[in-house]
Amino acid sequence: MGTRVVLESAEISRALTRISHEIIEANKGVDGLVLVGIPTRGTFLAARIADTISRIEGRDVPVASLDVTMYRDDLAHHPTRAPHPTDMPVTGIDGCTVVLVDDVLYSGRTVRAALDALNDHGRPKAVRLAALIDRGHRELPIRADYIGKNLPSAKHERISVRLAEHDGIDEVTISSDAAEGDRA
Numbered sequence: 001m002g003t004r005v006v007l008e009s010a011e012i013s014r015a016l017t018r019i020s021h022e023i024i025e026a027n028k029g030v031d032g033l034v035l036v037g038i039p040t041r042g043t044f045l046a047a048r049i050a051d052t053i054s055r056i057e058g059r060d061v062p063v064a065s066l067d068v069t070m071y072r073d074d075l076a077h078h079p080t081r082a083p084h085p086t087d088m089p090v091t092g093i094d095g096c097t098v099v100l101v102d103d104v105l106y107s108g109r110t111v112r113a114a115l116d117a118l119n120d121h122g123r124p125k126a127v128r129l130a131a132l133i134d135r136g137h138r139e140l141p142i143r144a145d146y147i148g149k150n151l152p153s154a155k156h157e158r159i160s161v162r163l164a165e166h167d168g169i170d171e172v173t174i175s176s177d178a179a180e181g182d183r184a
Helices: 009-027 041-057 109-119
Strands: 003-008 033-037 063-065 097-105 126-134 146-150 158-162 171-175
Touching: 003 009, 003 146, 009 041, 009 126, 009 146, 009 171, 033 041, 041 063, 041 097, 041 126, 097 109, 097 158, 109 126, 126 158
Parallel strands: 033 063, 033 097, 097 126, 126 146
Antiparallel strands: 003 171, 158 171
């Protein structure tokens, strides 16, 4: 199969704009809203969503970054990634509606780790989940509230999200040549 592009820059932008509108609608505005990105690319996506929401609503939305590396339950099976800094709002998250933002929702294990890590930073009123890509294959009972694109895939396929801030280009690709244990 090789590699094929499934989302290009304009499609990613449209998906994030739609997610932004859905978040505003579900939250009935931006009061008490905090976007929390899961590094690496989830942090960039959270910032983009916050920018879009700010343009729509005329108010800034706090953006945070939450490293989940040491909260993962699969560290023995996957090489440890270098931890990223966690940067939470100075005002905290107690009583807020937190929207966790990640690039690809797959097994649900990253989100479970994020929920554990989030508990160390306060008690939000509610936690929601936004993912640019939902590829299925859940191992835990976790689902996204806001999805950019459902992308059914085989377990051996690799979904790669590339963002300009980190990779120099915006695109999502799917490939079948992933090495075992090297899938998103």
